[in-house]
Amino acid sequence: MTIAKVQPTHCDRLACVYVRQSTPGQVLENRESTERQYQLQARAIALGWSPSRVEIIDEDQGRTGSTAAHRTGFQRLVSEVGLGRVGIVLMLEASRLARNNSDWYRLIEICGLSATLIADEGAVYNPCDPNDRLLLGVKGTISEAELFTLRTRLYEGRWNKARKGRLAFPLPTGYVRGPGPEGQWELDPDMQVRERLGYVFELFRREGVARRVVRTLKAEILELPARVMGKERYGTVVWKTPTLSAIVRILQNPAYAGAYVFGRWDYSGNRRSVRTGKKLPHLRPVAQWPVHLDAHHPGYLSWEEFVSNQTRLRQNWNREGSRGVARDGTALLQGLVVCGVCGRTMGVQHRVARERRSPSYMCQQGYSDGDAHICQSMTSRPVDAGVVQVFLEAVSPASLPVAMRVLDQIEHDLAGQRRQRELQLEQARYDVRLAQRQYERVDPDHRLVASELERRWNERLERVVQLEQAHAKAEEDAQWDLTPEERAAISALSQDLPAIWAAPTTTNQERKQLLRSAIDCVQLDGVSTAGQIDVQIRWRSGVVTRLIVERHRAGADALKTPAEAVDRIHALASTSTYAEIAAQLNAEGWRTAFGRAFTSQHVGYICRRDGVARGTLHPTLTPTGNLEKVH
Numbered sequence: 262m263t264i265a266k267v268q269p270t271h272c273d274r275l276a277c278v279y280v281r282q283s284t285p286g287q288v289l290e291n292r293e294s295t296e297r298q299y300q301l302q303a304r305a306i307a308l309g310w311s312p313s314r315v316e317i318i319d320e321d322q323g324r325t326g327s328t329a330a331h332r333t334g335f336q337r338l339v340s341e342v343g344l345g346r347v348g349i350v351l352m353l354e355a356s357r358l359a360r361n362n363s364d365w366y367r368l369i370e371i372c373g374l375s376a377t378l379i380a381d382e383g384a385v386y387n388p389c390d391p392n393d394r395l396l397l398g399v400k401g402t403i404s405e406a407e408l409f410t411l412r413t414r415l416y417e418g419r420w421n422k423a424r425k426g427r428l429a430f431p432l433p434t435g436y437v438r439g440p441g442p443e444g445q446w447e448l449d450p451d452m453q454v455r456e457r458l459g460y461v462f463e464l465f466r467r468e469g470v471a472r473r474v475v476r477t478l479k480a481e482i483l484e485l486p487a488r489v490m491g492k493e494r495y496g497t498v499v500w501k502t503p504t505l506s507a508i509v510r511i512l513q514n515p516a517y518a519g520a521y522v523f524g525r526w527d528y529s530g531n532r533r534s535v536r537t538g539k540k541l542p543h544l545r546p547v548a549q550w551p552v553h554l555d556a557h558h559p560g561y562l563s564w565e566e567f568v569s570n571q572t573r574l575r576q577n578w579n580r581e582g583s584r585g586v587a588r589d590g591t592a593l594l595q596g597l598v599v600c601g602v603c604g605r606t607m608g609v610q611h612r613v614a615r616e617r618r619s620p621s622y623m624c625q626q627g628y629s630d631g632d633a634h635i636c637q638s639m640t641s642r643p644v645d646a647g648v649v650q651v652f653l654e655a656v657s658p659a660s661l662p663v664a665m666r667v668l669d670q671i672e673h674d675l676a677g678q679r680r681q682r683e684l685q686l687e688q689a690r691y692d693v694r695l696a697q698r699q700y701e702r703v704d705p706d707h708r709l710v711a712s713e714l715e716r717r718w719n720e721r722l723e724r725v726v727q728l729e730q731a732h733a734k735a736e737e738d739a740q741w742d743l744t745p746e747e748r749a750a751i752s753a754l755s756q757d758l759p760a761i762w763a764a765p766t767t768t769n770q771e772r773k774q775l776l777r778s779a780i781d782c783v784q785l786d787g788v789s790t791a792g793q794i795d796v797q798i799r800w801r802s803g804v805v806t807r808l809i810v811e812r813h814r815a816g817a818d819a820l821k822t823p824a825e826a827v828d829r830i831h832a833l834a835s836t837s838t839y840a841e842i843a844a845q846l847n848a849e850g851w852r853t854a855f856g857r858a859f860t861s862q863h864v865g866y867i868c869r870r871d872g873v874a875r876g877t878l879h880p881t882l883t884p885t886g887n888l889e890k891v892h
């Protein structure tokens with residue numbers, strides 16, 4: 262009876278097998294169902310189509326089924342059917358084809374018009390037949406209802422469990438489920454995993470910028486642990502090169518602060534991904550988390566620190582535009598300044614020499630990469646002054662006790678780093694032994710497997726060598742015992758340095774070199790607190806000194822044209838030309854703010870600025886108006 266519906270006219274046209282799954286997860290999990298869908302190809306052949314006329318449309322793998330708008334495969338199917346090229350559409354459970362009713366009816370309608378059959382594993386439907394049409398329509402409706410109830414049922418169940426803190430979702434790396442029936446969260450028994458996560462939080466404490474945490478980890482060749490979520494090797498730990506997104510995910514995850522949280526992401530919005538058609542969620546603020554149980558399990562950091570980390574991360578993202586710049590300076594920290602907001606290297610913007618204005622430190626890499634604004638900028642002068650003061654103090658004999666504390670801190674840091682490296686090396690050596698055993702166990706005649714195992718073994722050996730070299734280099738860097746001669750030299754230098762620094766014979770180039778000899782980088786954050794710049798000096802020794810520098814307020818102590826000279830210009834403006842005024846001022850011995858002779862341009866600038874037109878006097882101004890304030 263089924264076969265009777267298939268006519269030769271159908272077999273002359275294409276048979277389309279439409280294969281689809283809902284989510285990438287299902288694509289992985291439901292291999293079986295995908296195989297069943299591909300078997301429909303055989304069914305088409307059994308129904309009388311020649312193999313060459315069977316086409317498989319599977320572009321929708323991994324797209325969600327709620328609307329057809331993003332499923333190009335479905336759209337292609339509809340257009341092919343509409344053009345009358347298709348004799349039969351085969352799919353697993355016909356009702357799965359299009360879950361959205363309107364899409365579904367459209368397809369049935371078009372199939373009806375173009376006399377195209379629809380088939381699944383069990384039956385063939387002829388949409389021209391009113392009975393078949395009814396059947397298909399009902400199936401589509403049921404499918405939609407099922408999608409809805411299934412979703413709400415799952416959703417409600419999840420929420421009920423979540424409210425009790427018992428919903429089992431994959432635990433973040435660093436936690437494992439305890440043996441009890443409740444499945445309590447426990448810290449990962451793998452010490453290396455625990456210590457590495459702890460190190461990430463410690464680095465963020467120190468650096469304050471996620472990007473710099475990534476940079477430091479990479480510089481120290483330290484990797485991040487991750488748990489395999491796929492079916493094979495489920496739950497095993499793999500080590501991955503740190504990325505910014507991975508670090509941010511760790512820093513943003515409240516689980517590490519011991520909290521059980523569910524519903525952080527809000528899926529109620531309407532924005533959809535252009536690529537996959539899935540809804541784009543957004544992160545809810547802490548106060549709006551639907552399920553939030555504090556002290557649910559042991560944490561890697563305190564809740565307070567977690568909250569302050571979030572503020573810090575937000576501040577780093579919400580960038581402000583640049584601020585005004587002021588005058589005079591030499592940008593001594595050129596090449597040393599790093600942005601405390603985004604972690605990029607900051608550049609120096611030099612003014613035209615004639616302007617004699619102070620250069621600015623500017624973070625504009627993001628801007629050149631396409632951000633809307635430059636990240637931040639600040640006048641170099643106050644920052645330079647602050648850093649230089651700290652620098653001179655740091656090398657003064659009075660700061661010896663500080664130096665001792667500094668030494669202690671370095672020792673502590675070095676010990677921590679050494680421990681990380683040793684753990685990593687130990688793991689790598691273990692991996693080598695494992696690979697070697699695997700290799701030795703395989704039958705040498707089994708060439709393909711043997712050579713693959715040998716390759717892996719070699720790879721791991723190389724990694725050990727790499728790590729050993731890094732370890733040796735780090736140890737070497739960490740050596741810094743001073744000879745008595747060096748100590749004497751340093752002591753002499755500390756006495757002399759302030760004098761050398763201030764000497765008129767010392768050039769800025771030399772001052773820069775002096776700073777570089779002691780400072781690794783200077784991190785600037787002029788965004789987090791209005792009117793202030795948070796300066797973190799990272800010494801070559803690895804120690805960090807922090808200071809707050811007041812932002813230079815435009816005009817506060819900027820260079821000014823002497824008030825008396827301005828008064829003279831105002832007085833002369835009604836009777837003389839700009840050039841005459843300039844000549845008159847120069848003859849009277851006045852000089853500009855920069856100690857140079859007046860020109861007609863300069864006089865014209867002051868007249869326009871103060872609203873004093875040549876030959877007239879602005880009615881609201883007296884010749885000695887209180888304009889000095891704004892100069």
Ligand SMILES: [Zn+2]
Pocket residue numbers: 600601602603604605624625627636637
């Ligand atoms: Zn920046």
